[in-house]
Amino acid sequence: MDKVIMHVDMDAFFASVEVMDNRSLRGKPVIVGGISERGVVATCSYEARTFGVRSAMPIYMAKAKCHNGIFLPVRYERYKEISNKIFSVFNEITSLIEPLSIDEAYLDLTHVNKDSLYIARFIKNRVKKETGLNISIGLSYNKFLAKLASDWNKPNGLKIIKKSDVPNILFSLSIDKVHGLGKKSVKNLNDIGIFTIEELYKLPVAFLIDLFGKFGAEIYDRIRGIDNREVKIFRERKSIGKETTFLNDTDDKDDIKPYIKSFASSIASIMESKSLSGKNITIKIKTSSFINHTKSKTLTRYIHREEDIYKEACNILEKLKLEEKIRLIGLSISSFKEKKIEQLSLF
Incomplete structure (x- = not known):
């Protein structure tokens, strides 16, 4: 029996909460992370992203890119309050929830006796009704593909990746979409002419193991739709x-x-x-x-x-x-x- 894994991601979460609390910010480039030149961007609205603003970018750089940006301090307690409401909706569906952060989680729906697409739409509607926020949802038979699906057509996305879609659906994607490949690994692959998953797919497993150690075998499997990681209810704090x-x-x-x-x-x-x-x-x-x-x-x-x-x-x-x-x-x-x-x- 194939697993049914859902990945949920709250779109531009901190910025979305700020817009929800202050409707005059709607449609504007909202950047959360502080007003000091010394800070960094925690998150930003999609309007700000069109200017090239990204998470973890220094505030002074974000101001240079987005002159009309609205810079706001982080209100973590407020974000946590909204996050708790959203996670309570998840708990109505299943207890098999792996929180990745305040605004992201995996849900294992394998043994939930309802259609997964129906559940996804139910969650999106409930979250919208109770918080006013949009979330993106990905559905697949493993964690890697579910996370990839949730990022497919953000914001407010909903995507299913089936077994029959793999590997062809992945081929045109950049290798930076592969979970586990960080900036350094992506650069190493780019340096040898590997930019897309299709190009990565053609590399033999032995080559990837030489390049990345035993993790190379996981990359080899992952882009072939193989990912045996379980949804862990309690994530060990590292x-x-x-x-x-x-x-x-x-x-x-x-x-x-x-x-x-x-x-x-x-x-x-x-x-x-x-x-x-x-x-x-x-x-x-x-x-x-x-x-x-x-x-x-x-x-x-x-x-x-x-x-x-x-x-x-x-x-x-x-x-x-x-x-x-x-x-x-x-x-x-x-x-x-x-x-x-x-x-x-x-x-």
Whole structure:
């Protein structure tokens, strides 16, 4: 029995919520992410995208591309409120839901005794009625194709990819549509003349394994419609982190340490609430020329206390060679285990 997998994606979510709350913004280039020149775009309306504005783009660059853009700060609590309403609609259909983010999820409909197209239209109508927002939905027999389908005719899209459609339906698409191929991998393939999935399809599996390691075999299968990943109800959190962009670039480590201290406090609070300990500490920096660097340290013990996280982070920071000023600093912890409550012996 083939699986029935749905991928749902809330179109330009943050910007759409802002337009819903303020109708005067309708049809205008709304850019969410902050009003400071030092920030980055979280998301933007489709009107802003026509100017070349994209997520993760520095605000100053977005302003240069879109002179009449309306720049708004992130209101995460409001977005979470709307997201919860939408996910409650999903829960009426199935409990097999894998949230990918606040605005994206997989649903496994394999054992839901209703036509999948009917369910998709039901969800779209309910979400529109209860929140006023549009969502895009993709349906297929695995996760890769369902996600590809949801992106097919956004915004407000609905697409089904059947087994009989594969692989021909994929051939004209750019290789950057293949889940798992990041910018570096795409560039490596472009450098050898591979730009479309059809061109990628012609490469032997051994070549892809040489290029990408064991992941090359997954790419080989994926573009042939093979993807055995399950919809996971609980996604394991891989890391907990915080980062910020400075008002002014700096190369003074003493200026940076108060931010590290604040991050350590926030991360420790989150870990405490989830009963987690971790042993991999990572410092991330972005230089004034927008180059990202990370440096990690794997400890011999698990930690969760603020003072321990701060101490280890500072040790990493001290070993960093700051060859130019930095504009962003981040701290994260990973390699988790669940803390167990130890019962003290009376003896």
